[in-house]
Amino acid sequence: MMLIQCPHCGPRAQVEFTYVRSMDSIVPLDSTPEAAMATLYARDNPRGVSDEIWRHTHGCHQFMTIRRHTVSHDIVAVVPFGEALPS
Amino acid sequence: MSRYSALSLLHGALNGQKHWQPAWRDAEPKKSYDVIIIGGGGHGLATAYYLAKNHGVRNVAVIEKGWIGGGNTGRNTTIVRSNYRQPELHNFFEFGLKLWHGLSDDLNYNVMFSPRGILLLGHSDADMIRLAQLGDSHRCDGIDAELLSREQIAKLEPLVDLSPDARFPVAGALIQRRGGTARHDAVAWGYARAADALGVDIIQKCEVTGFTQSGGRITGVETSRGAIGADKVAICVAGHSGHVAGLAGIKLPIESQTLQAFVTEPVKPMINTVVQTVGLHCYISQSDKGGIVLGGDPDRFPSYAQRGQPPQIEKAAAEAIALVPALSRLRVVRTWAGVTDMSFDGSPIISKLPVDGLYLNGGWCYGGFKATPMSGYSYAHLLATDAPHPLAAPFDFGRFARGSTIDEAGVGPWPEQR
Numbered sequence: 001m002m003l004i005q006c007p008h009c010g011p012r013a014q015v016e017f018t019y020v021r022s023m024d025s026i027v028p029l030d031s032t033p034e035a036a037m038a039t040l041y042a043r044d045n046p047r048g049v050s051d052e053i054w055r056h057t058h059g060c061h062q063f064m065t066i067r068r069h070t071v072s073h074d075i076v077a078v079v080p081f082g083e084a085l086p087s
Numbered sequence: 088m089s090r091y092s093a094l095s096l097l098h099g100a101l102n103g104q105k106h107w108q109p110a111w112r113d114a115e116p117k118k119s120y121d122v123i124i125i126g127g128g129g130h131g132l133a134t135a136y137y138l139a140k141n142h143g144v145r146n147v148a149v150i151e152k153g154w155i156g157g158g159n160t161g162r163n164t165t166i167v168r169s170n171y172r173q174p175e176l177h178n179f180f181e182f183g184l185k186l187w188h189g190l191s192d193d194l195n196y197n198v199m200f201s202p203r204g205i206l207l208l209g210h211s212d213a214d215m216i217r218l219a220q221l222g223d224s225h226r227c228d229g230i231d232a233e234l235l236s237r238e239q240i241a242k243l244e245p246l247v248d249l250s251p252d253a254r255f256p257v258a259g260a261l262i263q264r265r266g267g268t269a270r271h272d273a274v275a276w277g278y279a280r281a282a283d284a285l286g287v288d289i290i291q292k293c294e295v296t297g298f299t300q301s302g303g304r305i306t307g308v309e310t311s312r313g314a315i316g317a318d319k320v321a322i323c324v325a326g327h328s329g330h331v332a333g334l335a336g337i338k339l340p341i342e343s344q345t346l347q348a349f350v351t352e353p354v355k356p357m358i359n360t361v362v363q364t365v366g367l368h369c370y371i372s373q374s375d376k377g378g379i380v381l382g383g384d385p386d387r388f389p390s391y392a393q394r395g396q397p398p399q400i401e402k403a404a405a406e407a408i409a410l411v412p413a414l415s416r417l418r419v420v421r422t423w424a425g426v427t428d429m430s431f432d433g434s435p436i437i438s439k440l441p442v443d444g445l446y447l448n449g450g451w452c453y454g455g456f457k458a459t460p461m462s463g464y465s466y467a468h469l470l471a472t473d474a475p476h477p478l479a480a481p482f483d484f485g486r487f488a489r490g491s492t493i494d495e496a497g498v499g500p501w502p503e504q505r
Contacts, residue, residue, distance in 0.1 A: 001396050015398050019388035019503055022342070040500045041431050041487040042338035045329030047391045054388075070343070071391045 002073055007080045008060045016058040023051040023065065047071060053081060091195055110276060111283035116290050119316030120148045122470055123308055125295050125331060126324035127151025129160040129271075130448060130455065132278035132289070133463020134323060134470070136194075139285035141464070142471035147287045148317075149279075150310060152294035156275025159326055162393070162425030163456040164348045164370060164382040166361050168205045168266035170232065172224050175481040175493050176434060181230050182478055183461025184265060190460060196277030199270035199375060204360040205263045206235075206244065208410070210255045214365050218261040225263070235260040246357055246413045254409040255366060268361060268372055274459055298335045298445070305335070305444035321446045321470055326426035327391065328449030337440055339449070340431035340487045342502045345386040346453045347395035347424040349403075351417035353377030362410065369406040371414070379417060381407050385427060385453060387503045395424035427453050429502030432492035437466055437475065438484035446470060447484065452505065 002014040027039045044050075050070050055063050063081035068074070077085050089095060089108065099106040122138060124131045127149045138144040149155075167187050169180035191197050209215045215234075222232035240260050241249055249257050279289055290312070297309035298320065307316035324331050329341050358373040369383045383403025386396050400422055408415045430436060430450030435458065437448050448466045451458060465479035475483060481493055487500075498504045 001398075014396065021501070021503070022389065037488060037490075041340040043329065043340070043342050044333070044338060045342050045389065046333070047327065047330040047343075050389055052389065070389050073390065073392060 002075060004054070004066070004075065005078045006056050006059060006062070007064055007078055008062050009056065012056070012059055016056060018055050018057040020053040020055050020063065023053065049076065051085060110280040111289050114148070114288035114290050116148065116150070116293065116310070116312055116315050117288065119307065120288070121146040121317070122319045122321060123147075123315060123317040124149045124321045124323050125308065126158075126322070127155035127279075127289060127291065128158050128323070128325070129156065129274045129278060129459035130325065130462045130466070131323040132275055132282055133459050134321065134448070134466045135287040135463075136278050136282040136285065137464045137467035138471060139282060139287055142467060144471050145286040148290055148315065149282070149287060150290045150293045150295065150308070150315070152292070152311075154291050155279050155289060156272055158324075159425040159427065159455055160271055160275045160459075162348070162423050163271060164372065164380050165268045165271045165456060166205070166266070166370060166372065167200065167269055167457040168263055168361075169230055169457075170205060170207070170221065170225060170261075170263045170266065171495055172221055173493055173495055174224070174228060176495060177225060177230055178228055179461060179465075179478045179482075180457065181228070183458055183464070186460035186464060187269065188265070190274075190277070194277040194281045196273060196280055197270075198273045198277050200267065201269065201375070202265050202267040204243075205266035206240070206360040206362050207261045208240070208247070208362065208364040209258045209260060210364065210366045211258055215259050217365060218259070222261050231263055231265050233262050233264065235262055244359060244362060246411050247362065248410060248412050255364070262360070266361065268374075270375070271456060278463070295331060295334070300442070303443060305442055319444050319446065319470055321448065321466065323448045323466065325428045325449045325451045325455050328428045328447065330391070332440070332447060335440070335442055335445055337442065339436075339447070340500065341428045341436075341450050342389050343391050343426050344388065344429050344502065345390045345392060345395050345424045346382070346427045347386070347399055347422060348380065348382040349400055349419050349422035350374065350378040350380050351414070352420050354379070354417065357413065358411070364410065367406045367410070369403040369410070371407050371411060378420070379414060385429065391426050393424055393426060395422065427451065427455070429505060431487060431500040431502060432494040433496050433498075433505050434493040435462070435482050436484055437462070437469060437479045437482045439469070439473075440484060
């Protein structure tokens, strides 16, 4: 299980959180239909570091961006949704 | 390769069991092949077997980064059924179910297929209407389905909680009697032995690290044991399809997630069928060794780790105990997890890819084991003829762009909600 550092509540157990979707699946509002379909229906799905949107569903309800390794499950960074992840 | 038979067993018994030979060769990679299949799970080995048997394509290698059957083939709950609602799915899986029924004879290897019945419980009048519709959709296409009353369930599965104050009261069930379970390792080993006997090279501990291309066409693979050339390269690595296709620069409508299962200590026969329900998501069966095999939902976030998270085990166990209270007395002895290709409509992809010479078989979500024979059968057809098998034609890669997805659950491109 992962211990997730909620930017608003501090360290909380993974069961309080819900995975929402990966960052590469956000469809910009001015996308062409083709680009929107490609974004909706294709993923990088990396075996490695992945940037994802999670929500503290059973806590403060806030969305956040998590940079996480998909094999080790190590969490590299967590920031409130909308803020940039450290480069 | 000697044939297994009652006579060979008897002969071995009288001669100190000295007749046993390795079931397949430990092949060294050749310089090139007609077809390279990446992935030595049940699907890859079945593909090689049907390529050689049905299409006479024998210059074939199956390359596997670990050992054969060590991935999802060895990490499932061994359930075999064809009771999907949508015609594209149930016709495909029904052809496969027929292959299952003759598989041990075909391979000369006992895969211990046991058609003990898939029991799908309903918990309300609405569930029973849904089950009746589901059963009708099967019977229209010649697939067996039978509605059961509570009395019939009591006879078939006496330990299911049928009391009126059960946590999930049982209103009835739909059963597919020709479905059941099989011995997962035997499926991989049986296909490996049969494919090897037809000349297929099985190369283990050989990881693909890249593809070689020339003039926009795939010409082979780079591996941890050197480059190997091929006219056609067939990806068959469900769980890791996104990673391997990514090596060729292709993005897939697939997200990898972990699916767990677990097994209790062995006990005397207590579960006679495979028990599932329409309202919950857990599945209960008993292995031939006596352990109760249980499974539930995927972990619902992207992961390539072959280990799972405790909450899903707890959820599946809670549901199973609510359905069969006697299970609460059993101890869990082992849990395991596999990486599944969660596709964006819940259906597989058996298709050419946009690069010439490259093919994909993946996206099996958490239902790949039952598909093993048909997956190999139809993938071999595609590889040998460059045209999809008619029953696999709906599962092409282009369906997502065309908007003609085959979405059994009707949830759209959100694998974490499936």
